[in-house]
Amino acid sequence: MNAYDSGLGKNAANYAPLTPLDFYERAARVYPDHPAVVHGARRFTWKQVRDRGHRLASALAARGIGHGDTVSVLLLNTPEMVEAHFGVPLCGAVLNAMNTRLDARTVAYILEHAQARALIVDRELAPVAAEALKMLGRELLVIDVDDPEYTGAGERIGEVEYEAFLAGGDPAQSFDFPRDEWDAIALNYTSGTTGRPKGVVYHHRGACLNALNNSLLWDLPRHVVYLWTLPMFHCNGWCFAWAVAERAGVNVCLRRVEAQKIFELIRAEQVTHYCGAPIVHSLLVDAPAEMKRGIDHKVYAAVGGAAPPQAVIEGFEAMGFDITHAYGLTETYGPATWCIKHADWAEKPPAERARLNARQGLPSVLEKGLSVRDPETLQEVPADGTTMGEVMVRGNVTMKGYLKNPEATAAAFRGGWFHTGDLGVMEPDGYVKIKDRSKDVIISGGENISSLDLEDVLYRHPAVLAAAVVAKPDDKWGEVPAAFIELRPGVPVPGVKELTAYCRERLPRFAVPRHFEFGALPRTATGKIQKFELRQRLKSQSAIDV
Ligand code: ADP
Numbered sequence: 001m002n003a004y005d006s007g008l009g010k011n012a013a014n015y016a017p018l019t020p021l022d023f024y025e026r027a028a029r030v031y032p033d034h035p036a037v038v039h040g041a042r043r044f045t046w047k048q049v050r051d052r053g054h055r056l057a058s059a060l061a062a063r064g065i066g067h068g069d070t071v072s073v074l075l076l077n078t079p080e081m082v083e084a085h086f087g088v089p090l091c092g093a094v095l096n097a098m099n100t101r102l103d104a105r106t107v108a109y110i111l112e113h114a115q116a117r118a119l120i121v122d123r124e125l126a127p128v129a130a131e132a133l134k135m136l137g138r139e140l141l142v143i144d145v146d147d148p149e150y151t152g153a154g155e156r157i158g159e160v161e162y163e164a165f166l167a168g169g170d171p172a173q174s175f176d177f178p179r180d181e182w183d184a185i186a187l188n189y190t191s192g193t194t195g196r197p198k199g200v201v202y203h204h205r206g207a208c209l210n211a212l213n214n215s216l217l218w219d220l221p222r223h224v225v226y227l228w229t230l231p232m233f234h235c236n237g238w239c240f241a242w243a244v245a246e247r248a249g250v251n252v253c254l255r256r257v258e259a260q261k262i263f264e265l266i267r268a269e270q271v272t273h274y275c276g277a278p279i280v281h282s283l284l285v286d287a288p289a290e291m292k293r294g295i296d297h298k299v300y301a302a303v304g305g306a307a308p309p310q311a312v313i314e315g316f317e318a319m320g321f322d323i324t325h326a327y328g329l330t331e332t333y334g335p336a337t338w339c340i341k342h343a344d345w346a347e348k349p350p351a352e353r354a355r356l357n358a359r360q361g362l363p364s365v366l367e368k369g370l371s372v373r374d375p376e377t378l379q380e381v382p383a384d385g386t387t388m389g390e391v392m393v394r395g396n397v398t399m400k401g402y403l404k405n406p407e408a409t410a411a412a413f414r415g416g417w418f419h420t421g422d423l424g425v426m427e428p429d430g431y432v433k434i435k436d437r438s439k440d441v442i443i444s445g446g447e448n449i450s451s452l453d454l455e456d457v458l459y460r461h462p463a464v465l466a467a468a469v470v471a472k473p474d475d476k477w478g479e480v481p482a483a484f485i486e487l488r489p490g491v492p493v494p495g496v497k498e499l500t501a502y503c504r505e506r507l508p509r510f511a512v513p514r515h516f517e518f519g520a521l522p523r524t525a526t527g528k529i530q531k532f533e534l535r536q537r538l539k540s541q542s543a544i545d546v
Pocket of ligand 1: 308
């Protein structure tokens with residue numbers, strides 16, 4: 001043993017587990033009176049949020065909930081959801097924020113799989129929760145959230161209401177969790193675009209580091225005013241639930257994504273930052289000009305969760321908002337890469353600028369590696385912008401693994417890389433560009449067709465509001481591209497012939513869709529288009545073939 005390794009061990013004076021829970025303690029200490037949460041008439045300072053979080057932890061602990069237990073929540077983006085991100089892990093438990101659009105059967109499946117000890121539920125979601133609890137067939141502590149901002153239907157179903165529950169907790173109680181930074185902090189089920197939901201386990205260390213990544217890579221200012229357009233159940237709001245505390249910022253809550261309300265809040269609260277899937281951004285770009293009036297300050301938007309069509313990025317520039325692109329998965333705590341902008345991009349023509357910004361980008365500062373590799377041999381592909389491989393990441397911001405699923409965990413980490421299942425290329429400047437999910441790529445007559453490239457072309461057609469392309473089995477070609485299109489209201493409807501001609505001008509012949517369908521596209525709660533449903537539809541519906 002060399003001198004540097006002997007007698008120089010870790011102890012409480014020189015080592016503490018990394019955790020994002022420290023962020024809210026610090027915000028409360030340094031900025032006790034600074035606004036932390038805004039929700040309609042309800043406003044809380046950082047001291048109040050800290051005390052409410054501690055009360056929650058204390059009340060849960062009094063019910064015997066602690067280290068290694070799961071607390072599930074079915075909550076919208078309300079103050080309680082912010083508090084749960086601190087209070088639940090503080091008592092040693094793991095926060096399982098469920099997707100609010102799940103059906104009762106899936107909720108029951110998750111409660112069972114996660115062995116939830118408690119469920120905190122918003123009154124709006126109580127009917128689904130009640131049905132799920134019936135299916136579950138066992139007792140657990142149910143706490144109702146009755147948000148004064150919500151006036152719709154839904155009965156309380158729990159044994160105790162959230163405010164009464166908090167009143168029973170002691171804000172002065174101290175906790176010593178996490179004991180290890182590798183302890184679980186959150187359990188997030190994949191949204192199921194690729195099959196049965198898997199329980200992705202986050203540790204305190206990763207949550208802390210990805211929150212810091214967000215602050216660093218997006219240059220979040222101190223006291224950022226952050227609007228919750230992104231569901232907090234999605235990767236803990238891409239870890240922004242913790243990042244906003246680190247910046248002692250303001251969480252501007254939002255129960256529902258509606259353009260009018262979003263612009264009102266941006267104006268009234270002087271929102272500086274928000275995130276969302278491309279659909280959220282398109283909604284804002286397409287909103288009438290009067291809604292956008294009176295916004296004179298700079299607004300920064302981050303887009304991710306699905307590939308943003310270049311057209312959305314161009315639309316944003318026109319609106320005067322600054323848009324940054326991020327990419328990741330539930331397994332990477334949300335954003336694993338950010339498309340960092342370079343000063344000289346500003347001088348490029350708009351279409352080229354949009355192309356550069358639509359790339360998924362570079363690994364975040366605290367992630368170790370990002371690579372595009374052959375999924376079988378793990379051989380790295382050349383950085384030539386054309387050789388496809390599977391996008392892989394490794395390092396500090398990758399999940400602990402899948403809960404109670406060692407096979408899936410081992411497969412995901414094969415060869416010491418996390419396999420994202422996304423296919424992409426490495427461009428010469430080290431930026432990654434995703435071309436498809438491995439199962440979404442279309443192979444027609446031996447040619448690989450990227451559905452994302454094809455969708456980008458369709459999105460540029462003035463009548464196209466949204467487009468998704470999937471493979472359709474074909475006797476002659478093996479597969480042919482089939483395009484599903486949501487039309488923009490108020491624009492002349494193009495015929496199949498016109499769209500085909502439009503694609504022919506812009507794409508190689510083999511990549512032109514042979515099949516078009518028009519209508520609303522099926523989406524997940526986070527705005528992702530459910531391609532598997534489109535493939536189902538292809539099987540069961542007759543459509544127009546060209
Ligand atoms: P699920 O896998 O159940 O859809 P995730 O939210 O983990 O749930 O989805 C991650 C996937 O979303 C990625 O593997 C990728 O296919 C897609 N994705 C996320 N962000 C982007 C992006 N910026 N560009 C392209 N695809 C993205």
